[in-house]
Amino acid sequence: MSTEAQPIDADLARRVKLVIFDVDGVLTDAGVYIGATASGETTELKRFDIQDGVGLKMLMCSGLEVAIVSGRVSEATVLRARELEVLECHQDPHAHKLGIVEELLRRKALQWSEVAMLADDIPDLAVLRRVGLKAAVANATSHVVDICDWQSRRPGGHGAAREFCDALLAARGELDDVVERYVDERSK
Numbered sequence: 001m002s003t004e005a006q007p008i009d010a011d012l013a014r015r016v017k018l019v020i021f022d023v024d025g026v027l028t029d030a031g032v033y034i035g036a037t038a039s040g041e042t043t044e045l046k047r048f049d050i051q052d053g054v055g056l057k058m059l060m061c062s063g064l065e066v067a068i069v070s071g072r073v074s075e076a077t078v079l080r081a082r083e084l085e086v087l088e089c090h091q092d093p094h095a096h097k098l099g100i101v102e103e104l105l106r107r108k109a110l111q112w113s114e115v116a117m118l119a120d121d122i123p124d125l126a127v128l129r130r131v132g133l134k135a136a137v138a139n140a141t142s143h144v145v146d147i148c149d150w151q152s153r154r155p156g157g158h159g160a161a162r163e164f165c166d167a168l169l170a171a172r173g174e175l176d177d178v179v180e181r182y183v184d185e186r187s188k
């Protein structure tokens with residue numbers, strides 16, 4: 001997959017310390033399954049890509065901070081973040097993401113130039129416009145594509161996040177090392 005991906009500018013990539021992922025349309029294909037249990041309790045399911053998840057684990061394995069920031073509130077997102085051990089999982093029901101990320105940067109003592117974001121639609125723009133590395137999925141809307149530094153060839157929910165993780169690590173010269181470290185940790 002990494003051989004198909006567009007390269008990310010190495011200078012932008014090397015500055016990154018925190019990588020933010022949107023959820024709907026980025027870690028998913030933007031679809032949600034909404035239903036109710038027999039007792040009337042609302043339930044919502046989302047489909048996540050397992051190879052994307054490995055990409056997020058690789059970023060964390062490399063020492064990068066990873067955050068999931070969603071403009072909708074969904075238990076499915078909480079469960080997926082927990083499975084991936086992404087501690088910074090934040091959701092706002094009205095897509096007010098900027099305040100969430102400003103607080104995150106304050107807490108982590110990070111600059112906007114040290115942040116990368118993978119985005120797909122206008123709820124991401126308030127944050128995306130400020131970050132140092134702006135990335136869009138293949139199915140991103142035009143307002144996101146117009147300002148992005150990099151765009152995946154794969155769509156959200158179908159490998160876009162993994163493509164971004166691989167390209168980011170490759171641009172930092174860390175991809176092969178991280179793969180070996182990931183394998184080593186699972187060879188004991």
Ligand SMILES: [Mg+2]
Pocket residue numbers: 022023024025026119120121123
């Ligand atoms: Mg989205």
